Amino acid sequence: MTEAGRFVTFEGGEGVGKSTQLDLLAAHLRARGLEVVTTREPGGTPRAEALRKVLLSGRIAPLGTLAEAALFAAARLDHVQNLIAPALARGAFVLCDRFTDSTRAYQGARGGVAPQQLALLERAAVGALRPDLTIVLDLPPGVGMNRAAERRAARGLRADRFEAEDAVFHEGLRRAFLDIAEQEPERCCVIDAGQPVDAVARAIRQLVEARFLDAQAAAAQ
C-alpha cells in the first residue's frame, strides 16, 4: 500500500483508451466527493513535461534504449517527488496514465534493457512506491493503433517516436503488459478494452469500488 492515498495506474499499448478511462474514473470519484489528482507519464510536472517533449521527439533514440530508460526515470523522479507523493500524503486518489510498467514493457521487454538495470533505475526514481492498483487495458494492437491514428488525425498530429514502431513491436508490447499482469496478479487487473467505452468504464468503477471504497465503508460501520 502507498501512504494515506490510493495510487492507481493505467497501462497498455497505444490507443487502448487509457486517458478516456482515466478521465471517466476521475469524474466518478470526484462525484463521490473524493480528492482526485490526474496525471500522466512521461510528464506530470513542468520539468518532466519538458523531458517528455524530448523523449517523444525521438531525439534521444540514437543514444540507445538504456539512455531512454534513464531519461524516463529522471522524469519519473521529479513527478513522484513533486506531485505523486505529496498528493498521496494528503490522502488523494492519484490516477496516472502510464507508470513503471510502461518502462518495463517498452524499454525492457521491447527495448532490450536488462531487468537488473531497469530495477536500479526504478528504485532510484520511485523508491518503495508501488501502485495500489494497475489497470491493464488489453486490445489487439491493430485496433489500438487505428484508434490512435484516428485521434491523431482529429488533432492534426504526427506519429511520435513509439507510435511509429511496427506491428511486431506493438504485438510484443501487448504480450509484455499481459506478462507483467500475470506476474503481479494482486496489483494488476486486465480489462478487455475492445468493449464500448461505457462497458469498460463500468468494469473499472466496479474494480475500484470493490478494492478501495466498499472496504472503507465496511470498516467505518
Ligand SMILES: Nc1ncnc2c1ncn2[C@@H]1O[C@H](COP(=O)(O)OP(=O)(O)O)[C@@H](O)[C@H]1O
Ligand atoms: N472503448 C472504446 N471504443 C472505441 N473507441 C475508443 C474506446 N476508448 C477510447 N476510444 C477512442 O480511441 C482513441 C484513443 O483513446 P485514448 O483514451 O486517447 O487512448 P490512450 O490514452 O490509451 O492512447 C480516442 O479517439 C478515443 O475516443
Ligand SMILES: Cc1cn([C@H]2C[C@H](O)[C@@H](COP(=O)(O)OP(=O)(O)O)O2)c(=O)[nH]c1=O
Ligand atoms: C511512461 C513511459 C512511456 N513510454 C512511451 C509510451 C508511449 O508511446 C509514449 C507516451 O505517449 P502517450 O501519448 O502518453 O501514450 P499513448 O500513445 O498511449 O496515449 O511514451 C515509454 O516508452 N516508457 C515509459 O516509461
